[in-house]
Amino acid sequence: MSTQIKKVAVCGAGGTMGAGIALVAARGGYQTLCFDLSADALARQRKAAQKFFDRSVEKGRMTPEARDAAMANLVDTTDLNDLADCDMVIEAIFENLDVKKDLFAKLNGICKDETIFASNTSTLSITQIAGGCGREDRVVGMHFCLPAQVMKLIEMSRGINTSDETFNTAWAWTEAAGQISVETQDKPGFILNALLVPFNNDVIRAIEAGLATPEDIDTAIKSGLGYKMGPCTLLDLIGLDTQVLLGEAFFPITLDPRAAVPPLCRRMVAAGKLGNKSGQGLLTGLTREKATEAPSFSIVSGGNSRSFPDGVDGAVAGGDVTIHLGGGYVADASKTAVLVELDTECLGVHTGEDMGDEGSNAVGFARYRNGDDAPSNLIELVRQPNTTDAAINAARAVFEVAGFDTVVCKDLAGRIVDRLVRPKYNDALRFLDEGLATAADMDKTCCMGLGYPDGPIARVTRGGLARHYDVSKAIQDMTGLAGFNPARRAVVAKARQGAS
Numbered sequence: 001m002s003t004q005i006k007k008v009a010v011c012g013a014g015g016t017m018g019a020g021i022a023l024v025a026a027r028g029g030y031q032t033l034c035f036d037l038s039a040d041a042l043a044r045q046r047k048a049a050q051k052f053f054d055r056s057v058e059k060g061r062m063t064p065e066a067r068d069a070a071m072a073n074l075v076d077t078t079d080l081n082d083l084a085d086c087d088m089v090i091e092a093i094f095e096n097l098d099v100k101k102d103l104f105a106k107l108n109g110i111c112k113d114e115t116i117f118a119s120n121t122s123t124l125s126i127t128q129i130a131g132g133c134g135r136e137d138r139v140v141g142m143h144f145c146l147p148a149q150v151m152k153l154i155e156m157s158r159g160i161n162t163s164d165e166t167f168n169t170a171w172a173w174t175e176a177a178g179q180i181s182v183e184t185q186d187k188p189g190f191i192l193n194a195l196l197v198p199f200n201n202d203v204i205r206a207i208e209a210g211l212a213t214p215e216d217i218d219t220a221i222k223s224g225l226g227y228k229m230g231p232c233t234l235l236d237l238i239g240l241d242t243q244v245l246l247g248e249a250f251f252p253i254t255l256d257p258r259a260a261v262p263p264l265c266r267r268m269v270a271a272g273k274l275g276n277k278s279g280q281g282l283l284t285g286l287t288r289e290k291a292t293e294a295p296s297f298s299i300v301s302g303g304n305s306r307s308f309p310d311g312v313d314g315a316v317a318g319g320d321v322t323i324h325l326g327g328g329y330v331a332d333a334s335k336t337a338v339l340v341e342l343d344t345e346c347l348g349v350h351t352g353e354d355m356g357d358e359g360s361n362a363v364g365f366a367r368y369r370n371g372d373d374a375p376s377n378l379i380e381l382v383r384q385p386n387t388t389d390a391a392i393n394a395a396r397a398v399f400e401v402a403g404f405d406t407v408v409c410k411d412l413a414g415r416i417v418d419r420l421v422r423p424k425y426n427d428a429l430r431f432l433d434e435g436l437a438t439a440a441d442m443d444k445t446c447c448m449g450l451g452y453p454d455g456p457i458a459r460v461t462r463g464g465l466a467r468h469y470d471v472s473k474a475i476q477d478m479t480g481l482a483g484f485n486p487a488r489r490a491v492v493a494k495a496r497q498g499a500s
């Protein structure tokens, strides 16, 4: 049964996502019926629509005629029967399986036979939402990103019973409406949230473990990986209450411990610290100025340096700070700080560990590198529990005056960036094996949906899968955490490296 899409309905058009989806449809030239239980919500969104299109005209993205045509395409209703002659219904109502199933079952009795039902669910199964609705072959997953009217990406998925005809027609509609789609399986979180939800939980767990401040975690991820937005800023934007709901939806299905809600997330919600919506979340608001004066330093070379393969400028004989490049460490209490370059090992390997209160003027450091890529501008500084503040401040100053970004973290496996990003690479590589999506679609999703400069597959491949194995394995050995188990493709790359 083929469907020519001319008239679209959006259910939940009074809500955040539904309102944005309605703008996409109306702007794309489709008659758009905006349905919601709340007439007030629809009225509010109508004003917001006018404002959005007016701004689009001001910015030169739209002609005044196109704006007027788009506004004329929007029609509000609170009567479900009005949807009878729509060619496609996109639902963006509450994220609840029974509520969504009930809507599709009702619509099945109202809409014409060929109408396609699309769901914007983030976490539920398209097959389950379609189950028993009476037209399981004409239900499709169509996951827009927030805000839908700005973000072009749509994750398209088929339920087990979705027909090719339905999928292809819905896909063609997304393109005709000016969006860019990727195909993914009907699995919790599709691509974007399947990668993002456990990653964000890891960030919260890292804060809980005192790895670093939220501000330094954001700096590390932005400077080390080039993400546009730090994960703590993103979590505060999403809301920690939403992150709890996402974890609660994912964990029972995936049984991935990383998907389980971190205790700190629940405590923050209980304390009313939800993020931007409540005025405070993970970010503390404490910022620090970059150092403008640096102590003098000398270099001791112990071998090849991953951080500074071309050496370091500005060293003097003696100096207040000693920098050991390429390994090696000799205690020197006469210095303000003794800096020790680290690879995958912890600082304690060099300085020793006792009962958990060790500390001295020794500071570990590594300039972040994505495997064998060129070094980034990020210096991760590593402290033990009682490392002196004077040593940390001197280390920060040496690197900041030379133009680097610095962050300070505890002496934990993987420091900040690798600890957070390596499980994500393992997930992406496993998803590839499991056929969740193609490498290109996974990378496109992360670039378009999350603003990453490149996708996880491109990045981990470029940095070297054998190197990814080494880093993941080292962290796995120290933590025992399953997320660091090197994915199959990394094991293969390591074995081939050994064989060559």
Ligand SMILES: NC(=O)c1ccc[n+]([C@@H]2O[C@H](COP(=O)([O-])OP(=O)(O)OC[C@H]3O[C@@H](n4cnc5c(N)ncnc54)[C@H](O)[C@@H]3O)[C@@H](O)[C@H]2O)c1
Residues within 6 Å of the ligand: 011, 012, 013, 014, 015, 016, 017, 018, 035, 036, 037, 038, 041, 091, 092, 093, 094, 095, 096, 099, 103, 120, 121, 122, 123, 143, 144, 145, 146
């Ligand atoms: N917020 C996001 O970042 C995001 C991103 C992608 C997808 N989603 C998904 O989009 C859907 C909506 O999320 P939201 O954040 O826009 O929610 P929201 O609470 O802002 O909006 C939901 C809207 O649905 C309406 N509604 C509820 N039950 C209804 C029914 N039976 N019939 C008609 N209208 C009904 C409500 O009145 C409300 O206006 C969810 O499935 C969610 O998982 C959300």
